[in-house]
Amino acid sequence: MSSAVEGHVLPVVTAPAAVLSAPGEEVDPTDPSIVQLAADLVVTMKISPGCVGLAAPQVGVGVQVFAVDVVGHPKAATTHGTFVLCNAKIVEASRWKAGREGCMSVPDLTGDVKRAGRVVVEAVAPGTGEPVTITTDAFEARALQHEIDHCAGKLFLDRVAGAHAIYQRKVYL
Numbered sequence: 014m015s016s017a018v019e020g021h022v023l024p025v026v027t028a029p030a031a032v033l034s035a036p037g038e039e040v041d042p043t044d045p046s047i048v049q050l051a052a053d054l055v056v057t058m059k060i061s062p063g064c065v066g067l068a069a070p071q072v073g074v075g076v077q078v079f080a081v082d083v084v085g086h087p088k089a090a091t092t093h094g095t096f097v098l099c100n101a102k103i104v105e106a107s108r109w110k111a112g113r114e115g116c117m118s119v120p121d122l123t124g125d126v127k128r129a130g131r132v133v134v135e136a137v138a139p140g141t142g143e144p145v146t147i148t149t150d151a152f153e154a155r156a157l158q159h160e161i162d163h164c165a166g167k168l169f170l171d172r173v174a175g176a177h178a179i180y181q182r183k184v185y186l
Contacts, residue, residue: 018048020056023072025117028168032070033118036166037077042099042142047078051097051139054080059095064117066156068163071118077101078139079160083153088112090151098145101136101161103129112155114169115182123180124173128155 026032040047050069058067058080065086068079082095108130115123132154134147149157159169173179 018052020049020052020054022060023053023057025057025061025067025071026073027118027120028170030073030118032073032075033163033168034166035070035075037068037070037075037164039100040076040078042137042139047076047099048140050074050076050078051080051099054078054097055082055095058082061117063115065152066160067117068160070163070166077164079164081153081156081160083156086152088152091149091153093147093149093153096145096147097139098134098136098147099139101134101157101164103132103158103161104135105131105133106158107131108150111174111178113180114155114159116159116169118163119168119170121182122170123182124169125178126155126159126169126172127174128158128172130154132157134161 065083066081069076080097083089084092106129111125111127114126131150
């Protein structure tokens with residue numbers, strides 16, 4: 014992503030906003046509006062406490078673009094720093110297990126979601142349109158799947174096993 018583009022903090026939409034349940038459109042990663050969106054997603058993610066990923070639908074834009082950065086998270090093993098992907102697809106997934114997830118668009122709840130512990134994701138980079146392949150595991154794999162779900166119009170609540178696997182978010186002061 015070009016450092017020449019300054020990102021702006023965008024408001025995060027919350028469920029039941031329609032944009033969160035509609036599949037996002039594929040994008041032209043070289044479109045200047047997508048490059049700007051990529052920068053905005055990174056800035057918005059970085060200023061949001063505990064946020065490790067943010068997808069375009071979460072800021073009201075129905076497209077397949079998201080940012081991830083799990084560096085420093087206690088559950089992270091493999092990390093790739095801060096990155097933005099466009100039109101991402103999971104091409105391999107293995108080592109499935111349940112884990113607790115939260116979401117800025119569902120601020121009051123967390124839930125247990127079964128996800129792959131290892132994934133291979135193919136996408137394109139904003140700005141250049143270069144193909145990107147990310148192979149990762151553990152928490153970064155979970156974050157990627159969570160954000161790809163947002164781009165497909167799904168929330169983590171759509172993946173929980175049932176009401177027994179949904180919890181009130183704990184607030185630590």
